[in-house]
Amino acid sequence: MNFSSPAPDYWEPGMEQAPDCELTPDQCVIGGEAFFVRGLIELPVIGGDEVFSWGVWVSLSEKNFVRASELWETPGRESEPAYFGWLSTELVPYTPSTINLKTMLHTRPVGRRPIIELEPTDHPLAVEQRTGITMERVRELAEMLLHPEV
Secondary structure, eight states, X not given: OEEEOSXXXXXXXXXXXXXXXXXXXXXXXXXXXXXXXXXXXXXEBTTSSOEEEEEEXXXXXXXXXXXXXXXXXXXXXXXXXXXXXXXXXXXXXXXXXXXXXXXXXEXXXXXXXXXXEEOSSSSHHHHHHHHOBOHHHHHHHHHHHHSOOO
16 A cells, blocks of 8 residues: 655665765755655545555755754654655656655654645646545556556
């Protein structure tokens, strides 16, 4: 019921060797000037209690990234205001592109990934986040992800 991207789309092989680049399971810095946090876009499944989640990356301003990092292990961090960001993961089942969709990143209690709320637009991903998806759509997404056309 989930798919996760290992790095922002801007991360390239070999960057881990650069002194101003870092990739962890939760955060990423590229060139000391691009800052990313991993979070979840949750799509409610219609007619059930489950959600389908996309593990994606959102770029944050340096100021917001530093603040989120300072509070990363701090109990109560979920009371922080949401951080504005740009979606930095291409989700291939969607057109148009998901890169640079506007988002708000909401922190949750320590140990839980942040929730990413998309700007309420007519983009298909934003619509699915607002209205939910069927189990048939979950199967369709899984098929596209597990067996992409070559």
